[in-house]
Structure formats: C-alpha cells, structure tokens
Amino acid sequence: MNWLLPYPLLSAALLVLWLLLNQSVSAGHIILGGVLAVLASWAMATLRPEKPRFRRPGAILRLAGMVLIDILRSNLAVGRIIVRSREPGVNAGFLTIPLALRNRHGLAVLSVIITSTPGTIWVDYDAAKGTLLLHVLDLVDETAWTRLIKDRYERRLMEVFE
Template sequence: MSWFLPFPLLSAALLALWLLLNQSLSAGHVILGSVLAVLGSWAMAALRPDKPRIRRPFAALRLLGLVLFDILRSNIAVGRIIVRTREPGANAGFMTIPLDMRSRHGLAVLSIIITSTPGTIWVSYDAAKGTLLLHVLDLVDETVWIETIKYRYERLLMEIFE
C-alpha cells in the first residue's frame, strides 16, 4: 500500500483541504480531490524528502501550546503598536541570533514559528555560521529575543528532532 500512497497523512490533508475549499461533499469533488491527493503524494515521494524522526512527541505538544500562546500575545502587542505608535517602524530592526540546532526539520519548524508570529520575520539562515537573521517590528531589547528563540523554541525543537 505504501507504493500507492507513500504519504497517507499528506493525502488525507490534501483531500480534506480540497473539500473544505470547495465546501462540497459531492461525489465529483470527492473523486477529484482524491485523485489530486494521490498525485500530491506521488509528487512528494518523487522529491524524496527525509522523513522526520520525532523523538519526544510530548515536547511537540508543549511547543504547540507555547507557540499558540505567543502568537496570541504577539497579535495583541502588534495591534497596540499599530494603534498607539505615531511613527511606524520606530523600533523595528534586524538582529542576528546564533543557533545550535542543525536539524533541517527543526530549522523548518522554527522558521514557520517565527514567520507565523506577528511582528517577526525569518530573513535568512547562514548554515556555515549557524546564525539566523531576524527582523523584529518592536526591537527594544535584543537579549529578550535571543533568549526567547534559543531557550523557548530552539531547546524544545532540539528535544523533538535531535
């Protein structure tokens, strides 16, 4: 069965997304969505990605809770900055954060976390130096951001993937 559907969770997610976007459970949409899901699974198999090894699933759940809380808190903070600040971008800036993590999967998840948090953008990662270039909307204290990325996210991601 794995030759026909190499990534079953991806196929299920693609089918569910297709049905949600079309807002229909008609036979035609289910068949077309299923065909697209299988083709998407085959396309992913052709790319031959390394399968991630999640070593501590409970750490992943803890990370999910932290990220959801931080996204909510950051939405409120960015809203306050937009409403109260007279000079947009007064405290915005770039900063470099040294990372110890080398896992491709962990770095990918960290980039998703940072970019999905309002007010922060993952700009680039230098693999040779192990440094991350980050843009922050409200850059008041760099040490707070370094501690947040390194001790709040990177530590948990290293537990999960390394």
C-alpha cells in the first residue's frame, strides 16, 4: 500500500483542497482530485524528502502560540508605522544574524515564521557561514533583533528539531 500512497496525509489534504476549491463533491471531482492527489504523492516520493524528526512535540504548540502573538503584535506595530505618516523607510535596514540552527526543517520553519511576521523578510541564508540576512522595516536596535530571533525562535526550533 505504501507504493500506492507514499504520502497519504498529503494525498488526503490535496483531495480535500481540490474539492473545496471546486466547491463540489460530485463523482467527477472526487475521481479527478483523487488522481491528482495520487500523482502528487508519487511526485513527492521521487523527490525523497527527508522526514522530519520531532524531539519535543509539546514545544511546537508553545512556539505556535508565541508566533501567533508575535504576528498580531507585528501587525499593530507596522500599522502604527504606516499611520504615523513619518517618512517611509527611515529605520528600514538589513541585519546579519549568526545561526546555530542547521536542521533544514528547522530553518524552513524559521523562514516561514520570519516571513509571515509583518515588517520582516528572510532575504538570504548562507549555509557555509551559518548566517541569516534579514530585512527589518523598523530597525532601531540590531542587538534586540538578534536576541529576538536567536532566543525566541531559534532556541525553540532547536528544541524541536535538533
């Protein structure tokens, strides 16, 4: 059965997404969505992605809650910057942060966290040096941003993935 559906959760999620996007549960959509889901599962199997190993699953929930709160705070902060109508881009800048995190799944999650938080963008990661280039909309204190990324996110991601 593993050869037919190497990633059954992916296949199920894609089928549900297909049905939701088409707003129909007709037999034709179920068959077409099922075929596409199986083909996508086979395509993923040919890529042979490394399966993530979670050391502390409870830390994932704490991290997710923290990220949601940070996204809300960041939305409010970016809104204040826009509403204050000061000269745009006054404090915007780039910042290089050294990372100890090397797990590719942890780095991927960190990139999603940083990019989904308004006011910050993951620009580049240098694997040889282990440094992250980050763009921040309101860069006032570089050490505060470095501490935020390393203490708040990187440390918790290392608990989960390394």
